[in-house]
Every structure is written in C-alpha cells, then in structure tokens.
Amino acid sequence: MTQVSPSLLASDFTRLGEAVGTINSSHASMIHVDVMDGMFVPNISIGFPVISAISRVAEKPLDVHMMVTAPGRYINEVRDSGGWLMCVHYEACTHLHRDISAIHDAGMKAGVALNPATPVELLEDIIDDVDLVLLMSVNPGFGGQKFIPNTISKVKRLRQMIARRNSGAMIEIDGGVDLTTAPALIAAGADVLVAGSFVFKAPDPIGAINALSELG
Numbered sequence: 001m002t003q004v005s006p007s008l009l010a011s012d013f014t015r016l017g018e019a020v021g022t023i024n025s026s027h028a029s030m031i032h033v034d035v036m037d038g039m040f041v042p043n044i045s046i047g048f049p050v051i052s053a054i055s056r057v058a059e060k061p062l063d064v065h066m067m068v069t070a071p072g073r074y075i076n077e078v079r080d081s082g083g084w085l086m087c088v089h090y091e092a093c094t095h096l097h098r099d100i101s102a103i104h105d106a107g108m109k110a111g112v113a114l115n116p117a118t119p120v121e122l123l124e125d126i127i128d129d130v131d132l133v134l135l136m137s138v139n140p141g142f143g144g145q146k147f148i149p150n151t152i153s154k155v156k157r158l159r160q161m162i163a164r165r166n167s168g169a170m171i172e173i174d175g176g177v178d179l180t181t182a183p184a185l186i187a188a189g190a191d192v193l194v195a196g197s198f199v200f201k202a203p204d205p206i207g208a209i210n211a212l213s214e215l216g
Contacts, residue, residue, distance in 0.1 A: 041141030055082025147176025
C-alpha cells in the first residue's frame with residue numbers, strides 16, 4: 001500500500017476535529033499539517049496552539065510541513081505541539097545540516113522540502129541525514145493548484161540518488177495529487193502522497209484516501 005498523508009489545509013477549518021476524525025478512520029499513514037508564515041509563502045495558516053489541539057485527537061502521526069522563513073527557530077515548538085516529523089524547506093534554511101540535526105536531537109523525524117524549481121541534485125550532501133524528502137509538485141502556499149509534470153522526472157532522479165547513496169529517505173509528493181497523477185508518481189518511486197483537495201472536496205473523503213493508498 002502507498003502511504004497517504006491527507007492535508008488538513010484543504011479541510012473545513014470550522015470542522016477541523018471532524019476532518020481529523022475522517023483521517024483517523026481511513027488507511028492514511030500520517031496527517032499533513034501545513035504551517036505558513038506569510039513571508040516564505042504569501043498565506044498564513046495554522047499555528048502551534050492549533051497543532052496541539054490536532055495532536056490531542058489525532059490517531060496518526062503528524063507530518064508537519066514548515067513553509068516558513070528560518071524554520072530552525074521553531075523546532076521545540078513543533079515537538080511540543082505533537083509533531084512526529086518536521087519538514088523544512090531547503091530554500092528557507094541557511095544552515096540545513098544544523099537544522100536537520102537539531103530536529104533529530106529533539107526526537108522527531110526530519111524532512112527537507114524542495115520547491116518546483118529547486119533541483120534534487122542539491123540534496124547530494126544531505127540525503128544520508130534526512131528521513132524524508134518532500135517534492136513540491138505545485139508552488140507552495142496555496143491549495144488546489146495544477147500538478148507540475150516535471151515532478152515525475154524529479155522523483156526518478158531522487159530515487160536514483162537515494163539508491164546510489166543507500167539512503168533510507170522516503171520520497172513524499174505534495175500538490176495536485178489525485179487518481180490521475182498518483183500512478184505515475186508511484187511508478188517513478190514516490191513513497192508518500194500528500195492529498196488535500198482530492199480528499200476533502202470528495203463526496204467520500206475516506207474512500208478517496210483509501211483509493212490512493214490502494215494504488216501501491
């Protein structure tokens with residue numbers, strides 16, 4: 001089965017507890033939580049008090065995607081809010097290795113995210129140290145965008161790098177994931193699919209999550 005990390009960003013925030021309950025009842029592996037600061041990306045999303053509330057009702061580990069400037073400032077807050085994995089953007093970290101090490105020291109899994117125009121080859125010297133690489137298949141900051149086809153090539157090149165370096169890093173894809181794009185992503189080597197609009201705009205969100213998970 002393919003791992004699915006439904007994104008709460010696409011859910012109805014007035015019914016956030018119900019959205020978490022939906023994910024709890026599905027075959028999802030994680031819950032994707034997007035944190036935005038209005039600087040690294042234009043939007044501002046949820047903060048740590050809300051993440052803490054989510055963690056109290058979540059039965060799946062929290063996959064926290066930090067779309068913020070200098071995310072290393074918030075490692076303890078992510079941990080204390082219930083984060084299981086903290087993913088920081090390559091483009092936002094002046095000292096990426098230090099941030100990845102600090103996330104591990106805080107007791108969490110560590111991930112690094114790449115924007116669509118950032119080549120995977122830049123991860124050559126960090127790939128051994130991360131647990132997950134998140135490839136953005138849309139530009140970060142907004143839900144419901146169209147999938148960028150070049151992502152397939154990036155997944156293939158990243159999978160080759162991981163194999164060559166004998167890294168244990170998983171590959172996660174975020175943006176425009178649905179039953180049309182997912183099969184090619186899985187075939188290229190993706191391990192985890194983030195799905196927001198496809199799940200929470202569906203008549204049957206649990207069915208949508210399970211359909212993605214059964215593609216693997």
